[in-house]
Amino acid sequence: MTDQQNEADRIAKLNAAGVIPMTAEEILAGTQAGIPRPSFLKDHEDDGTVDVVDPHAR
Numbered sequence: 001m002t003d004q005q006n007e008a009d010r011i012a013k014l015n016a017a018g019v020i021p022m023t024a025e026e027i028l029a030g031t032q033a034g035i036p037r038p039s040f041l042k043d044h045e046d047d048g049t050v051d052v053v054d055p056h057a058r
Contacts, residue, residue, distance in 0.1 A: 014020045016036045031037055 011020065012030065012035050015022050015026070015030060022030070027037060
């Protein structure tokens with residue numbers, strides 16, 4: 001991997017962990033690219049839509 005790819009991978013992991021605040025567009029783009037949603041978002045069991053954003057889960 002190149003340094004740029006390593007940096008992008010590191011940022012994606014931090015975003016998924018909920019460490020770096022993300023916009024709704026970044027979350028959607030990441031989800032469409034196969035990157036897990038940030039840990040503070042609670043997924044609905046049926047369809048994957050977001051029910052609750054829990055800011056205290058960080």
